[in-house]
Amino acid sequence: xxxxxxxxxxxxxxxxxxxxxxxxxxxxxxxxxxxxxxxxxxxxxxxxxxxxxxxxxxxxxxxxxxxxxxxxxxxxxxxxxxxxxxxxxxxxxxxxxxxxxxxxxxxxxxxxxxxxxxxxxxxxxxxxxxxxxxxxxxxxxxxxxxxxxxxxxxxxxxxxxxxxxxxxxxxxxxxxxxxxxxxxxxxxxxxxxxxxxxxxxxxxxxxxxxxxxxxxxxxxxxxxxxxxxxxxxxxxxxxxxxxxxxxxxxxxxxxxxxxxxxxxxxxxxxxxxxxxxxxxxxxxxxxxxxxxxxxxxxxxxxxxxxxxxxxxxxxxxxxxxxxxxxxxxxxxxxxxxxxxxxxxxxxxxxxxxxxxxxxxxxxxxxxxxxxxxxxxxxxxxxxxxxxxxxxxxxxxxxxxxxxxxxxxxxxxxxxx
Numbered sequence: 001x002x003x004x005x006x007x008x009x010x011x012x013x014x015x016x017x018x019x020x021x022x023x024x025x026x027x028x029x030x031x032x033x034x035x036x037x038x039x040x041x042x043x044x045x046x047x048x049x050x051x052x053x054x055x056x057x058x059x060x061x062x063x064x065x066x067x068x069x070x071x072x073x074x075x076x077x078x079x080x081x082x083x084x085x086x087x088x089x090x091x092x093x094x095x096x097x098x099x100x101x102x103x104x105x106x107x108x109x110x111x112x113x114x115x116x117x118x119x120x121x122x123x124x125x126x127x128x129x130x131x132x133x134x135x136x137x138x139x140x141x142x143x144x145x146x147x148x149x150x151x152x153x154x155x156x157x158x159x160x161x162x163x164x165x166x167x168x169x170x171x172x173x174x175x176x177x178x179x180x181x182x183x184x185x186x187x188x189x190x191x192x193x194x195x196x197x198x199x200x201x202x203x204x205x206x207x208x209x210x211x212x213x214x215x216x217x218x219x220x221x222x223x224x225x226x227x228x229x230x231x232x233x234x235x236x237x238x239x240x241x242x243x244x245x246x247x248x249x250x251x252x253x254x255x256x257x258x259x260x261x262x263x264x265x266x267x268x269x270x271x272x273x274x275x276x277x278x279x280x281x282x283x284x285x286x287x288x289x290x291x292x293x294x295x296x297x298x299x300x301x302x303x304x305x306x307x308x309x310x311x312x313x314x315x316x317x318x319x320x321x322x323x324x325x326x327x328x329x330x331x332x333x334x335x336x337x338x339x340x341x342x343x344x345x346x347x348x349x350x351x352x353x354x355x356x357x358x359x360x361x362x363x364x365x366x367x368x369x370x371x372x373x374x375x376x377x378x379x380x381x382x383x384x385x386x387x388x389x390x391x392x393x394x395x396x397x398x399x400x401x402x403x404x405x406x407x408x409x410x411x412x413x414x415x416x
Contacts, residue, residue, distance in 0.1 A: 152188075
């Protein structure tokens with residue numbers, strides 16, 4: 001029989017989770033409401049003590065274990081947020097846990113996991129992706145007979161995440177027209193489908209994934225759960241090569257739509273939330289707000305909820321976030337510039353080639369020969385995307401132009 005979360009099980013999970021997790025605020029965003037002509041509400045799951053909704057599913061699952069299972073201990077694999085939820089539950093319930101995380105997991109998430117779990121957990125860094133870590137964790141589970149606490153493809157986890165839907169319906173007086181939810185493996189989206197399909201069937205649930213890891217969208221399109229061979233791991237909280245079998249079965253039938261949002265657009269949303277709203281989110285936490293543009297016409301005059309799923313962001317990633325946002329906005333451009341090897345060439349480039357609002361933000365040059373021209377890698381930040389064409393025209397007219405690197409991803413990643 002195909003699994004689908006029952007309301008009574010989600011309500012039971014809510015009673016269990018209430019011991020450790022607060023009811024998170026549902027705040028109106030005045031800025032976004034004005035921008036889209038809608039009533040935009042943010043469900044602030046980033047305000048949990050572990051700074052993401054993952055505490056819900058992890059604690060519900062681990063609370064369901066019998067005494068023998070607890071004594072053997074648990075294992076999980078996670079890109080960070082589920083790890084923190086499991087670590088917290090291990091410490092709170094007195095269960096020993098082994099937590100596998102990808103080697104590329106931001107240091108901040110690793111340190112937070114260790115802080116929440118204390119001496120009840122052991123952290124193992126394994127592989128480059130969540131899927132690599134999960135494979136190693138499952139093998140370890142098989143060898144040690146411990147319980148695997150799956151981050152999304154588990155009934156108790158799905159029911160725990162679904163408690164967000166119960167809270168939402170208690171927090172609003174008017175019907176909710178749209179709920180935008182980030183999808184990594186699909187546990188949260190599946191839990192919400194369980195609630196809204198029963199208690200508010202007219203609410204449309206919109207799943208949002210990174211453009212570089214649209215595993216649910218592709219799977220639904222093909223009609224079969226599909227493993228992606230290659231993904232962009234930047235939005236680590238939602239970068240999954242293969243969604244869950246349980247979650248795929250639920251989402252393909254009950255999601256109204258799935259969207260894939262460019263990573264650069266998500267980065268701009270992170271910066272806007274920080275600079276304009278004083279809200280700190282991780283990339284996965286900004287996915288839902290980044291998707292509103294895509295539904296701008298449909299949501300006018302509607303009640304819309306965006307789940308802000310987490311805020312475990314490492315400050316050391318800020319430079320990369322800004323860079324990706326500028327590249328997406330067509331404001332940052334990289335060139336190979338061929339400078340004549342004569343005195344005053346750089347001065348001429350700055351004075352005559354750059355526009356009045358253009359700024360050099362990257363410059364690599366080394367004179368290695370006596371050739372007439374020598375190449376330099378130059379990064380230029382513009383005030384407007386419209387300034388690019390005139391800049392290239394001036395570079396070509398004065399024989400400075402070499403190559404444009406933004407549209408050559410292999411060369412771009414190697415050089416910059």
